[in-house]
Amino acid sequence: MAMWLFLGSECLLFGGLISTYMLYRGRITQGPRPSQIFDIPFTSVSSFVLLMSSLTMVLAVTSTQRRDYERSKLWLTVTALLGATFVGGQVYEFTAFYNEGLGFTTNLFSSSFYTLTGFHGVHVTVGVIMLMALRGIISKNRDTGDRAEVVELIGLYWHFVDIVWIIIFTLVYLIPA
Amino acid sequence: MDATTTATDTVQQGDSHEHGLSDAMAIKIALILAAMTALEVSTYYVDFGAFFLPVLIILMIVKFFTVVSYFMHLKFEHQMFKLLFYTGLGLALFVYFVALATFKFFN
Amino acid sequence: MAIIERPTPTAAITLRAPVTPAQSMGIVRRPVTSTGWKSWVFTVDHKKIGIMYGVFAMFFFIVGGVEALLIRLQLATPDGKVLSADLYNQMFTMHATTMIFLFAMPMAAAFANYFLPLQLGARDVAFPRLNALGLWLLVAGGLILNASWFLGGAADGGWFMYSPNSGPVFSPSNGVDFWTLGVQIAGFGSLIGSINLIVTILNMRAPGMTLMKMPVFCWMILVVQFLLVFSLPVITVALVLLTFQRSFGATFFDVAQGADPLLWQHLFWIFGHPEVYVLILPAFGIITEVLPTFSRKPLFGYPFVVFSGASIGLVGFGVWSHHMFATGLGPISVAAFSIATMAIAIPTGVKIFNWTLTMWGGKIWYSTAMKFSIGLIVLFTIGGLSGVTHAVAPSDTQQTDTYYIVAHFHYVLFGGMVFGLFSGFYYWWPKVFGKMLNEKLGGWNFWLMVIGMNMTFGPMHILGLQGQPRRMYVWTEARAGEGLFNFGFWNKIASLGSLILTIGILFFLINIVYTARKGKIAPLDPWDARTLEWITTSPPKEHNFDRIPVVHHLDDFFHRKYQEDATTGELVQIATGEQLVRAEEANADAHIHLPSPSYWPIAIAVGVGTLGFGVVYGVPIMIVGVLMILGSSFGFVLEPSVAQDIDYDPPASGGQDTKELAPLG
Amino acid sequence: MSHEGTLPVSKQNMTIFGGVKSQGRLNRKKTAVMAFGVLFMAGCARDAPQDTWQPKGENASNINTLQWIVFPLAGVVGVAVFALIGFVLWRYRDKGQAIPHQSHGNPAVEITLTIIPALILSVVGVFTFRGIFQLAQTNDTQMVINVTGQQWWWEYDYPAQVVNGVEISQPIITAGQLVIPTDTKVLLRETSRDVIHSYWIPALNGKKDAVPGRINLLRLQAYKPGIYAGQCTEFCGLSHANMRMEAVALEPADFATWVANQQRNAQQPAQASLAQEGEGVFLNQCIRCHQVNGLKKADGTAAIAAPDENVYSGAAPNLTHLMSRNTFAGAAFDLVTSDCRKNIWTASPEQFGAAYLEGVSPKCLNQTNLRRWLRNAPEMKPMYADPTKLASSDGKYRGMPNLNLSESDIDKLVAYLSTLK
């Protein structure tokens, strides 16, 4: 329940960041325009990666519920790897943008873009850390209560991060300013 | 907490496993989501004309709720969980739409 | 980290696995002492945390009050020389910030922490360690906010910190940086606290206590926590944007880059308006406990009061732009927000009427607690009605940013919130400390506060309508006017009033000292009360209840004491409170597990504080902070909540096993 | 005027409680009477120049009508509620009666008490709605003035236009005092060059914020000639308290005279006068920021100020007709002595125009204030003039700095400035 509340609260956080971006995305005094730098095929692949990580997360949850801890460790690892791939892709993307002249402080579009996607990236990173920690806990057989619960909760968080990306991908990348 | 000792309308946790979704089902849903994503990306290559915006937005919304309802199995959860999450979501939509409207964002 | 923490039935069993505390953390043993300062600093007991919240808040009430006195001193005469313009601006900014974030919210948290579990019939909150974390984050935030006084000047942009004035060009000192970070960190603390309290209320009520049998205080706290959960992220966004602008060169509010300063205003007030209900609803909750008790009658129209509280909360999210009537929103927005704002008066009116009708037909006992509650009804109504006059947008364009507004919000905040809190002090002091606050000193306290409050803030209505704007470090003879309504006279009255107010509050402090020294030991049920917190000793034992009560009625405690005579229909006392408490003691449960103290909450808070300073003073400190947070979060997560060796068993035996208390919290 | 309206209510209130002796009730009653007495009495005060209850123009009157609806209504509701509370407190005090029956409420009463406020508020709502759209109306505007706020003064820019048959052929730029013709619907287009300010002349209209990057519209209209005081009402930094403004309404004929004067360039001071030396100092020190139209450099070319290089907001008051206004530095200080000030402020509407158009005569010039200003402006009006703090504003001042002028330079400057009629 605490998780659902937290996610409800996060809706307002990301809502605020997305609104800021939407308001400011066209306000470009200098530097490249989004259409000049976005690499849609690349981002599509990372979006796909993140989407699939949601699937593997579901598999991790169901296998934990079956007490199939080997499987669940496997799926947790895969999920974490997919997440890490996504973050890696984002780091690559940021670097590429930066080299094309879009610094964090270049203009309002860039500031709000980096803040929004950066916040999302941090959430994914935190998710990856939690997944890894969870894997460690399960493999060391260190119990912190009902495993299925815990995996499920982290799963909820993970899916939430995914749905935020679903929105960001459409609003930020696919719909041009 | 023991169910017998709690108040009648206390929200119970963790009774959702029974109607969790099966792996096969999950994969099916993931495939559908993937297909939708493919369709979204295709708007980048193919000109959809006037449908462009609505298609993207509708796809986005459908994907959003698919993940929430099935992967996060909110669909099967206690009423209270839905209330908590959808209140947040609804409020977010409301306040930010209104705020953007005052910036003449939708004109 | 809320994720891993939920009370689960299975967990308690797994915990029996041989994980000793020392092992589970690898390095340090659990701080298991139950006396001395360590028993406070590392505690996870909701009562101790509640008291610490209270002490913290009271301290900052005095700090904020002294700041207010300096303001009044400066404004007592034209062209005041007490404070420089710069210092004055810092003063009112910090006065408001302190009063709201470091006094009002923590004091409400103090009451909520202490009394929610007691009123719900629970042993603790859902996540006791998170509870401690919330407190220590608040302390970190408070320290950061006030550290700025000594590190180059406090924030000076007003408590709503409008951009672009709060940007790096216009507020070059570090004050605003400290402000954003301090508010942010305190905000995190509240967010954690509110998630915790919501789960507590929804999950940990005593058997039989349906939501509609829950005390109204709990209801109001529930609404407040929802408001916090959904409004804090919005200010978080605003603060993050501002921090990024000030510390990392972003341009979110830089007009030259095409930014729109109104973005800040929207984000701030989307948070800010729900925030004012966050401030008032706990006070409403308190007096809704006090009024029935001292009228010897149940609350009139319980469901109406509950639903009006909830709808105040909900509608409160749709009115924020009434703080922006003069910003040029356009007539359609203005009209919509104007009407929505008026709508809030309706549920609030319901409350006022129901309180009055609760007393109707009652048998009113004018204790100090009751006097403060009645004071709230009257003074809040004055403030609320002036609020309605602002809701009329065209009229507000004459009033906004004048002392008329200052009058409005001090009537609702001081006359409303502070009076409610004081009512709570007098009502629950015997519960918390086992001694009765002196009623005679209480009378002085109350009457001087009423007089002082009206003298201080009443004249501000006149000043505002005569055109004295707020946030002016001086006012001038040139605009003061003459005759009865000149600024000079009324400013003096206001300043004089604030002195009387101070004396009134001093009586409270004196009362505390007097009570600690010579106070009467409180009987177990001094007020003939109605709710569950009175069914245990005063102060309550560490485990709150010897036996978890089973609830059958709203006001269950009252109904255990009185029953209606079947034939005459008259109420007959069948037991005294004292007898009930003793009966509980005689039938105490065995094997009550309480969560054990922990180092980690305060350790995380120290890490967060360090990170905060890092944002101002450079990346290396930030890194240290992040490492501290990561390290202590790890400890937090891996630590089982119950240290086996100090499991608490009450001496008495013979009861049945009780439910376990959130073993993972 | 509301005294007649209020007092009976208060009296009534008193008689309700007449027989009550308890201290508690007495005080609450006093509170109630005081607070609402206050609300009403404030409404009919005739004293302070920024009184919000003395409309002197169309929009302010419209607002005032609304105030007269909502304030009394709030008062009546308040008195009714307090009467009820007072009655309950007195009637149901503990007289040793039995513990009352534990009744839980009465839905019919509840619903009634919900509906009554709702009805009252819908009435208020309807008027509010009408008022909002009434005030937003701008399509019958007769004159436009651009108003720009900056730390901590207002600039007025009259674009070329024909007003009531008077032609403004050259744009007029002035500061501090806004001059408008009476009975003319003047539209202010407000914006700001730095932070948010708010324009407020209570006698003529409510506030409207001046937001950088936006243009907000505010319409003023004055019935009668006179000076209407106002004050910046959005916190805008150090000298927010010293950021004032005054609206001066002149009869159309007087307004034409004013326009004609404003459109002239400054006259050259007489040869070899102190004023001419002052002109030299001015060219040396002040032209960096302040424009004086028609002023020529020693080489005969036009002297152009460059405030954007020196002041963060990029503007400083145009001083061409400094002596035509009688306050300076954001209307915070008098440019005239207090006697002369009194003459102008208290002039009858018929005489006001002439008095104002006379400008600041040498006899009336408030030397003390002007000299203090030139000696050390930030001491008089706190400003960001501390060089160590200028890093954040690219080394530009916010406000006027202390120029460390010698007393003799100041003498010269005063002489020169007083020629700027």
Ligand code: HEA
């Ligand atoms: C505890 C906090 C609190 C509370 C409860 C309220 C309650 C209300 N407030 Fe207030 N408000 C503030 C704290 C609060 N406010 C603060 C701090 C500010 C200033 C912020 C700043 O600028 O620094 C502010 C500013 C503020 C403004 C902006 C003013 C401006 O800056 O121009 C407005 C405008 O509409 C407003 C309106 C209201 C209204 C309509 C209510 C209503 O909820 C009141 C409802 C209550 C009643 C009406 C009384 C009881 C009802 C009856 C007896 C029923 C019958 C009534 C009728 C038929 C009318 N408030």
Ligand code: HEA
């Ligand atoms: C909970 C909120 C709260 C509370 C309780 C108060 C309490 C008081 N406030 Fe505050 N105030 C605000 C919230 C609050 N205020 C806000 C939000 C603003 C707006 C700021 C802004 O514009 O940004 C504001 C602004 C504000 C102003 C306007 C400043 C301006 O616009 O320029 C003034 C002026 O008089 C004022 C006065 C007071 C006074 C005299 C008290 C008194 O009630 C204080 C009484 C308390 C004490 C006096 C403490 C008691 C101390 C002792 C007993 C210790 C003994 C000490 C000594 C003997 C020195 N306040």
Ligand code: CUA
């Ligand atoms: Cu300009 Cu306040």
Ligand SMILES: [Cu+2]
């Ligand atoms: Cu509000």
